[in-house]
Amino acid sequence: MPVHEHPTGATDLDELRRRAVAAAPRREAGLVVCENLVRIYRSEGVEVQALQGLDLTVAEGEMIAVVGASGSGKSTLLGILSGQDVPTAGGAEVAGHDLLTMKRRARLDYRRRTVGFVWQQTSRNLLPYLSAAENVMLPMTYAGIRRSRRRARAEELLDLLSVGHCRDRTPDTLSGGEQQRVAIAVANANEPRVLFADEPTGELDTATSDEVFAALRRANEELGVTVVVVTHDALVSEQVQRTVRIRDGRTSTEVLRRVATGEDGVEVRTAQEYAVLDGSGRLQLPGEFTERLHLRKRVRLVLESDHVGVWPDEAARRARAQAQEASDAQEALDAQDVAAGGGSGR
């Protein structure tokens, strides 16, 4: 059907469009942006809400650690962001790719070129019958890179990650730490924008996991790839500038670390913990705070000029004060009884 244009129609429509854009919720800027991300697993009538409205933004070039109890949703998040799994609802974008609407072909291409992945199990990252260099060259074959270029890039990557000496050896002749460093080289073969690693040091001892972690840092600093690493290792998470904690399928707190130089020229490392405020204004209070002040069910919020006060519910506070008074009175009575008895028990 032809569209009849009214002389003023275009302007009206432009105005409506402008207003619609202005009214739409603005997406955070970042290389990785998750907004209200939900992943529900259903099997045999049982529903598991692995992600329950998770918000996360990672800037280009950042290296962050993701921590959280077992079952909190860390691997589910990485599975979605790396294009292996599809979210149930919410928003997830990586380097401009919308992970909810992405079609099969685009998803395959995304997994080959935009992201790299390192698993915890060393055996899962490498093909056992190929040498280290051949393992690194394999993803480049899929991407259609020339053979001479493949060999040169594989050697550069292995050298950068201090495993150049392993290039002609198969995985079974490498240590666990060497295998993981080769795996980081494989994951970076096609110059991905983001590298995801799910507990890459989980099977290694402390000294070896330090080397693997150093290789991840190297990839971040020298290749410019953004890194998101899931870890249980506090020593690892302390080495990055930002650690995000997941609790029950949501980001709950973030620790930001900074290095500042004092007036005396001495470098001071500081770490500050922040609660995560989601797009709807929700935040999770730490358990130790709610227990100490007996915050339960209802709290009163008071807006001050530069902060928000969270107060125990007045009724609950009064009930607790009464209970305390009653228990003090009982103690006083007991003490009187003991005094009246003249300490006969002793």
Ligand SMILES: Nc1ncnc2c1ncn2[C@@H]1O[C@H](COP(=O)(O)OP(=O)(O)OP(=O)(O)O)[C@@H](O)[C@H]1O
């Ligand atoms: N394929 C699946 N089918 C059903 N439930 C699943 C599936 N994958 C994960 N879950 C459930 O989703 C929740 C989150 O699991 P996930 O593997 O993401 O946790 P995690 O934080 O990686 O834990 P861990 O530290 O033990 O690796 C758990 O309750 C888990 O049992």
Ligand SMILES: [Mg+2]
């Ligand atoms: Mg996991």
